[in-house]
Amino acid sequence: MSSTVKDIQDEIIEEFSMLDSDMEMTISYIMELGEQLPEMDESLKTEQNIVKGCQSKVWLNATLNDGIIDFQADSNTAITKGLVSLLIRIVSGRSPQEIVDIDFYFIDKIGLNRFIGTQRSNGLGAMMKQIKLYGLAFSTLV
Amino acid sequence: MATLEKHKIDIDKVRAEFPILDQKVNGKQLVYFDNAATNQKPQRVIDALVHHYQTDNANIHRGIHTLAERSTTAFEETRKVIQVFINANEAEEIIFTKGTSESINLVASSWGRKFLNTGDEVIISALEHHSNIVPWQMICEERGAVLKVMPINEKGEIILEKVDELLSEKTKMVALNHASNSLGTINPVKEIIKKAHAAGAKVLIDGAQATSHLPVDVQDLDADFYAFSAHKMYGPTGLGVLYGKRILLEKMPPYQGGGEMIKEVSFEKTTYNDIPYKFEAGTPDIANVIAFKEAIHFINELGKANIAAYEDGLLTYATARLKEIDSVRLIGEAANKVGVISFEVEGIHHFDLGMWMDAKGVAVRTGHHCTQPLMDFYCIEGTVRASFSVYNTLEEVDIFISALKSIIERFNK
Structure with a gap:
């Protein structure tokens, strides 16, 4: 078995610790991660797949293949796209049960709550909820 | 460096009344340009x-x-x-x-x-x-x-x-x-x-x-x-x-x-x-x-006429400096304005700009500003908005402009 959810979250925490809480370096790094996010097929960017934030949009789609969920996502803002890519790195290729059980603790640890927490702005909180809902829905199929 | 004329504001004295302005955010000196949302309170309040x-x-x-x-x-x-x-x-x-x-x-x-x-x-x-x-x-x-x-x-x-x-x-x-x-x-x-x-x-x-x-x-x-x-x-x-x-x-x-x-x-x-x-x-x-x-x-005490003259100076200067940047599009250029500038930058989402500005110590507002029908009129989702109060300075406008320029460069690299 490859890396667990915990392994990847710990890896991300390690990566961000090198940025030394410097906000500009952090944002820059998040944007670079966004640039590496596999492109989402335009046909999947439907109204139905929008997870809407106040200021930025996120598209999220999921498919179940052989008991494994594959997520595709994108955002219309560079920073949110980077954050989306972090989530995708953690959740893609997992079983529905693993998704249901996920605790996204890395967000607290790398000081990203301000990107997600109380601000209604970027739809990332809604995206995490939607990921879990996909997990729950698919868990009834496997 | 521009100077402001036709006002009687002693800016050092004014700023001394606002303890909140003297702080660093994200390691940078705070520039507070979100005054249309709420402005800061003088010590006497x-x-x-x-x-x-x-x-x-x-x-x-x-x-x-x-x-x-x-x-x-x-x-x-x-x-x-x-x-x-x-x-x-x-x-x-x-x-x-x-x-x-x-x-x-x-x-x-x-x-x-x-x-x-x-x-x-x-x-x-x-x-x-x-x-x-x-x-x-x-x-x-x-x-x-x-x-x-x-x-x-x-x-x-x-x-x-x-x-x-x-x-x-x-x-x-x-x-x-x-x-x-x-x-x-x-x-x-x-x-x-x-x-x-x-x-x-x-x-x-x-x-x-x-x-x-x-x-x-x-x-x-x-x-x-x-x-x-x-x-x-x-x-x-x-x-x-x-x-x-x-x-x-x-x-x-x-x-x-x-x-x-x-x-x-x-x-x-x-x-x-x-x-x-x-x-x-x-x-x-x-x-x-x-x-x-x-x-x-x-x-x-400051006098509304003085405040208006001072803030007009900030507005005029900031507007002129923003116009120097090719990819900036000003939204709303009425002949008579209070100290509010809304704009967008070609190819950069206002949310990204706002986050970057904050990382550089500059507080601006981004989004639709609770005026969605107005944003629809301009066919945009939102803007970046810089808004001034009497404690803001031309130096702060310069910091804001250089921050903006460096962010645009980062996106174009």
């Missing part, structure tokens, strides 16, 4: 709050003990200071609310329920904040009235000829802002009030963005209602004012029931108190009202 709680705190109006007397006197003094500040005919025409939104809701609900009927029309402008749209939509729906919109031109100015076309004997209320929160446009409210009155309509002015920048004389304007918020004029949050002409306020039913607003209560019948108390149910925001007086003193 903070001191007044502390002083009230340390020495005078008591509930007002009903108490017969010394602290109650002190609190009541201080509270009512603010009402008189506001009366003079906006040149209302009498202090009883000043009603304390939670903010501009509540002031507008009060009028829409109380006046609207009594005076709006099926087929009547309410006219707002395309520049309005949701706070001056939604309360009217709600009451129009309830009363079977129709909501109409004064259109604007590409610069973000109300098209006055269209106002004439919209006004008719069906028009019962015209509600618009004195200055736009999204674009900064100063609206010709005196002229529109005159037109509306000629058609037999009443007028409510949303003054949230005007009171700390522009002279406001409600009698000269002949406004029927004028609403504004303390926190956008160096005062405390959670407090607003509704000015209304006595003749109208007296005819309006209470907005909320409770203590303070009654004369006699029995289970069969309640008689209501006189204005302004009829509209101030429950214990008001005593400490904030008392501290608000200091904010108005702060504005009066």
Whole structure:
């Protein structure tokens, strides 16, 4: 078995610790991660797949293949796209049960709550909820 | 480096009154350009709050003990200071609310329920904040009235000829802002009030963005209602004012029931108190009202004309510097503006710009600024908005411009 959810979250925490809480370096790094996010097929960017934030949009789609969920996502803002890519790195290729059980603790640890927490702005909180809902829905199929 | 002329603001002295400005955020000196959302509070406002709680705190109006007397006197003094500040005919025409939104809701609900009927029309402008749209939509729906919109031109100015076309004997209320929160446009409210009155309509002015920048004389304007918020004029949050002409306020039913607003209560019948108390149910925001007086003193001491001249200088300089950048598109270029600049940058989402600005210590607002219909007019989702107060400086504008330039470079690399 490859890396667990915990392994990847710990890896991300390690990566961000090198940025030394410097906000500009952090944002820059998040944007670079966004640039590496596999492109989402335009046909999947439907109204139905929008997870809407106040200021930025996120598209999220999921498919179940052989008991494994594959997520595709994108955002219309560079920073949110980077954050989306972090989530995708953690959740893609997992079983529905693993998704249901996920605790996204890395967000607290790398000081990203301000990107997600109380601000209604970027739809990332809604995206995490939607990921879990996909997990729950698919868990009834496997 | 540009300099500002034609004002008498001692900027070092002004800034010394705002302790919050002297700090670093994300390791950078704070540049606070989100003043249209709320501006910062001078030390004297903070001191007044502390002083009230340390020495005078008591509930007002009903108490017969010394602290109650002190609190009541201080509270009512603010009402008189506001009366003079906006040149209302009498202090009883000043009603304390939670903010501009509540002031507008009060009028829409109380006046609207009594005076709006099926087929009547309410006219707002395309520049309005949701706070001056939604309360009217709600009451129009309830009363079977129709909501109409004064259109604007590409610069973000109300098209006055269209106002004439919209006004008719069906028009019962015209509600618009004195200055736009999204674009900064100063609206010709005196002229529109005159037109509306000629058609037999009443007028409510949303003054949230005007009171700390522009002279406001409600009698000269002949406004029927004028609403504004303390926190956008160096005062405390959670407090607003509704000015209304006595003749109208007296005819309006209470907005909320409770203590303070009654004369006699029995289970069969309640008689209501006189204005302004009829509209101030429950214990008001005593400490904030008392501290608000200091904010108005702060504005009066500097002088509105000085403040306006100073902020105009910042606006002109910042606008010119933004125009140097090719990928910047200014949204709203009205001839008359308060210190608000909205813009977008080609190829960069406003959310990304706002986050980057914050990382560089510059606080700006991004998004639709609670004016979605206005954003639709310009076919955009939102803007970046920089807005100025009297404590901002040209050096801060320079920091803002270099931050913006370096962010644009980062995106183009």
